[in-house]
Amino acid sequence: MAETIIYAARKIITMAPSRPEVSHVAVRDGRILGIGTLEELASWGDYLLDDRFAGKVLMPGFVEGHAHTMEGTLWRNVYVGWFDRMDPDGRVWSGLKSIDAVVDRLREAEAQMTDPEAPLAAWALDPIYMENRRVTRQELDQVSTTRPIGILHASGHIMNVNTRALELAGLMKPGVNHPGIPLGEDGLPLGPLYGPDAMTPVGPHVGFDRALTDCDERGLRDYGKLCVRAGVTTCTDLAARLTDDSVDMMLRVTAEDDYPACIVPLRVFFGMSAEEIVDYCVSLKPRSTERLRLGRIKAVADGSIQGFSARLRWPGYYNGAPNGLWYTAPEQMSELYHRALAAGVQVHTHTNGDQATQMALDMLEPALKAHPSPDHRFTLQHCQMADAAQYRKMRSLGMNVNLFANHHFYWGDEHYRLTVGPERACRMNACRTALDTGVPMAIHSDAPVTPLGPLFTAWAAVNRITASGRVQGEEERISVSEALYAITLGAAYTLHMDGEVGSIEVGKRADFAVLDSDPTQTDPMALKDIGVWGTVQGGRVFPAAAL
Amino acid sequence: MAPLPVTVIGGYLGAGKTTLVNHLLRHAAGRRLAVLVNEFGDLPIDADLIEAEEDGMISIAGGCICCSFGSDLIGALGDLAAMEPRPDHILVESSGVAIPGAIVSTMLLAEGIRSDGIVVVVDGETVRQRALDDYVGDTITRQLSDAEIVVVNKTDLLAPAAQTELMAWLAEAAPGAIAIPAERGRVAPGALLGVLPAPGAGQPADHSDRLFDSVVLTPEGGQPVEELARDLATGPHGVIRAKGYLRDIDGALWLIQTVGHRWEVTAAQGPHEAGLVCIGFRDRLDRDGLAELAGVTA
Secondary structure, eight states: OEEEEEEEEEEEEESSSOOOOEEEEEEETEEEEEOOHHHHHHSSSEEEEEETTTSEEEEEEEEEESOOOOHHHHHTSEEOOOSSOOTTOEEOOOOOHHHHHHHHHHHHHHOOOOOOOOOOEEEEEOOOGTTTTOOOOOHHTTTTTTOEEEEEEETTSSSOOHHHHHHHOOHHHHHHHTTTBOOOTSSSSSEEEEEEHHHHTTTHHTTTTTTTSSOOOHHHHHHHHHHHHHHHHEEEEEEEEEHHHHHHHHHHHTTTOOOOEEEEEEESSSSHHHHHHHHHHHHHHHGTTTBBOOOOOEEEOOOOTTTTTTOOOOOOOTTOOOOOBBBBBBHHHHHHHHHHHHHHHHHEEESHHHHHHHHHHHHHHHHHHOOOOOOOEEEEEETTTHHHHHHHHHHHHOOOOOOHHHHHHHHHHHHHISSSHHHHHHSSSHHHHHHHHHEEEEEEEEETTTTOOOHHHHHHHHHOTTTTTTTGGGOOOHHHHHHHHIIIIIIIHTOOOOTTTSSOTTSSBEEEEEEOOOGGGGGGGOOOOOGEEEEEEETTTEEEOOO | OOOOEEEEOOOOOSHHHHHHHHHHHTTOOOEEEEESSSSSSSOOOOOGGEEETTTEEEEEEEGGGEEEEEOOHHHHHHHHHHHHOOOSSEEEETTTOOOOHHHHHHHHHSEEEEEEEEEEEEHHHHHHHHHHHTHHHHHHHHHHHHHHEEETTTGSSSOOOHHHHHHHHHHHHHHTEEEEEESOOOHHHHHOOOOOOOOSSSSOOGGGGGGGEEEEEEOOBBBBOOOOOHHHHHHSSSEEEEEEEEEETTTTTTEEEETEEEEEEEEOSSSSOEEEEEETTTOOOHHHHHHHTTSSOO
């Protein structure tokens, strides 16, 4: 008979309604055999008592419902963000508070490179915290004039490059006329490149190639390490292209004995017709394994709020910017919903602006009437600006929502004074309204846009503190226990996986987040500071310190 | 090498962009057209035109090709410009929600190409209603405001009064454009692309050609080229496109190109014979007026 291990812990927060807190959990065959007291569990027969977690608090392994495994690949570039951030190997890179500091860090990295023409790539710059100061090519030329240098911003939608990079891309010439490429007084490009259209011709020369949204093999392994450090045992990859090669690679890597997470990649609705993508996802689904779950679709309705490309309803942007862009036309969204519902394929839809949310609601309702689908769990992702009426509609249609709680902290001040103004900034990511209305809800990081860290995300939803320290929208705060539910069962529910992960109950996968202290007994303001010892995934123990 | 002309074909979903592109391919008359589409999702090329299909490229009868560019338009344009033999003209069929002016800005970042007009296709029956739509109305009006030529499909289904109203509405919505009524995208390639049939290639039988005519102006002596180009593009002479070389009053040679109501005058590269081809509606092309404008006898 398979071995049974009983783990003793200081406390086990189970999320199981009948036994919310216990002291012991028994694991057999990678699954949870039972929870309770040692006495209760001992009756299952022979067991090994493991008390390595005696001083720890166990929670269900966290489920990240909206992230991108490309963060694993991005870490091979130099980190130049404003905030401290931990890399896959556990090193904390300090946040950089000036362009000089950015230049210094790039110089250090440059000094270690041997090939004088190799590109130097960096990421996570966010000049919003430096009065939106522009970084010029001359500033980056201080690092090198012989090698191309590129810095991808935290948003992923802006890049700074040096003169050499512009030369290689053929843009170091007068007469460049593009709204995304500002020119200096000399008539030559200044250095910043705004938007994918302007970034694409330069990206490959600085080490950001065309398939940036896909992680590679090493990146996927590194991403697994980030999951362990954040307590995450199930993680989406929310906009993958899922080419044959990348599916094969992901199947191979996640099947490795020590791969520590279950990855759920969604095929992005781009480059395929609605008919093709639904057929493709139907064909992918049976290839799913214990640690790679295939067969879901991600659609993108609009752009981003801080990039002014989200679709807003009246009165539009606070600063008067014109309305954003549709990435998918209503008719295409409608066709996708019809076909996906008919085939039983789940669709998650990115809607940032409230008009994009309304469009998705308007397209789904008739599709649901045509293809009645109890328990479809179609999910709106980000859905940052939804109002109360839209939440009521989501509930009526049986939709879920996954809100971008981290946004308050990182860009809340920007939304308040520039993008949408005070009232709508205070109701952005309205977790309280979602729960009160009865819409199943998750909260997310959108890593690498913000760091993977469900405890931080819970903190953000509980406190709604902005980077400048203001509470923004206190009425939309939720309780600690509601936030902990959102990062476990809440997210699992949006993936139809709440029956197998998200709580510590008999029969479920033995996935635990191993914490240094008890989030339910911690000052809510300290939620984000709780140490993560590591995880248990499918019964396998992954101490962060041993990665 | 002269820059490769690129025409963007925009317009909302269902307006008839793909039908128009297929029509142009069928009547390419010896010109090698290359079509770039966002994606091959719904096959953009009529099956009977396809000779071969592999690696994201469709080969079409008569030497034309069609490629998908995904998110890398510049890379795809670069690949086409490097092909041997090079295409004569590139058509970029945009996605239904794209703003064509933004595509032009981006494609001009590529080396060796030249913007040769923005064609926006609309469904004459529904465009005015669509332009009021809460979701996509502003997308459609933005597309139209970028247009240099508007191809108005389904005008045959409209009563004469409704046609007149529609044309008046389009004149406001697309102030830089000339509107061409069409049935199922049947517009002569010459009118849209300025590509006249190659000598000896023969004119394919197509009744749409009967709607259009051309006039060649060969003025002697120098012209005020900027003013002339402006008058060709904005004057009442029924010109849809004009292209050619003229000398200014100092004797310098200039390349003049007009599409719709927009014009461009650039210094000529290398020697060329002076002469200007104007293409317009047969019933509106004002030969005498044009001759007078250019100071020649028609």
